[in-house]
Amino acid sequence: MKWKSFHHPDWSLPVVRRRVQEEWIDLLQDLAELLRTAGRSHLWKHTYPNLRSYHNSMSRLRKAGLIVKQTKAAELPYLELTDAGKKLLPIYHEPEKMWETTWNGIWYMLIFDVPEVQRHYRDKLRAFLKRMRMGCLQKSVWITPRDIRPEYDDLERAANVNAVSYLLESRTVLHRAAREMVDTSWNWKWIDQLQARYLSVYNYNLELLEQIDHDADALMLLLKEDSEAYIQCMHPDPLLPNELLPANYLGKDVYALHKTLRKKVAHHLQKYII
Template sequence: MNTRSMIFTLYGDYIRHYGNEIWIGSLIQLLKEFGHNEQSIRAAISRMNKQGWVQSRKEGNKSFYFLSDRGVSRMDEAAERIFKLRNDKWDGKWRMLLYTIPEAKRNLRDELRKELVWSGFGTLSNSCWISPNRLDKQVENLIAKYGIEDYVHFFVSEHKGPRTSRQVVEESWNLDDINKRYQSFISTYSEKFIIDKNKIEKGSMPDGECFVERTKLVHEYRKFLFVDPGLPDELLPDQWLGVYAAALFSDYYRALAEPASRFFESIFREGNEITRRSREYNAFSHPLMVNE
């Protein structure tokens, strides 16, 4: 597993709930549980610093790293989507973004495309991106971030046919491929969940192993942020496996949460302020993890 991606996962699922800051020594110790070496960890966190995802400060001879405002915003958005087990009800409208970014700004265009996929937009045609979700704020932030006011148009509109809204979805996203990915996730983790839950109930699964498995679980499930647009139920196929994958993720996460957090705190308390843990944080369940 990529070191940089694993650091993002640890910040999202643990560190941001403990004052949003960690001593590099603790981060190295945690990532060694996954086989990452000190050199690769330092290189990855340094790269994240240069990219503006994290910032650093010195205290004596210790270096501490914390999420930047940009990093916090991305983590909040990711958490809301990862732990939201039901999609929003559709208001019947489509958000449509069209752009004409010149070839001289190709890198900017490529970055914008990545951001739009992350946010859940699909391509109806070349340079025409659509979503049934309320992404108005995200679009405003992207326009401001990249300074592309002169190159884009954003519409909130209704679809009048002649094809159905589900056919529009089929043209804009490859739901069959996403469903196959969910099937693979379910096949892998349904068996692991049963085995690990039994071991935890018997007290035969060490806290460190629970920490590794919970982090891997979040890390793998987080990948769906880059492929699943989170479409409203009204626009999904009848045999949509995303619902089952979300339920499996929720049950497995909760089973691993308490011992995993115990292990994290056992490492974190050496060199960090454990008292900075958020009062709202509950290791046993995520505040956004609702079944309704």
């Protein structure tokens, strides 16, 4: 029996491209004890062409200080993500850190004016602002409730952004209430559609997971597809502080289901460890 797919025929979803090592750092969050170093699980073969490639990659991650090999008495060694490794994960893997941030009531507003002849620079700047989860209030006016002065300073040093932009701080923007700012600056209709789709698909798959037995390949396929779907529906989410979140926000439900599904898959994979 096939898992229900997150794909929707009427939607054009961004393609999820991650380096293999990033994928494993992600997996280590919830499946650390399953990722055995001596080829004692089926997991490595789903992301590496052979066992040597897997060992080489794990060795590089350990040398970089991103993972450590822990050993308990009378047990096989396993891998554990370090604090440095956790910092490399995109923030949507630990969104509660963003939600639980206390907002100081200040909006940070970036205004830029890039000539048409420098369109490539403008597109790169917009891409950077999206990665920073800023909202587009108007065409060249972007806002965020988070203090981005350090990032702006880095951008100024690297790309001379202060020649075409200003970073302002204000408790109000155009005399608009905070709720109006939030509703206007992010595409909540699209975010809600993505997250509602995720909840529908993976609640169904979670029930299917518990109803019948699945082999290791099927379980790993579910794990992979869930990871991609989770990223696709959380990537556009600004992960605002709790007090600014929309009333019917679904992101927390998505995160909870994602964590639950991973734990259930890990439990079912235990029987395939040799």
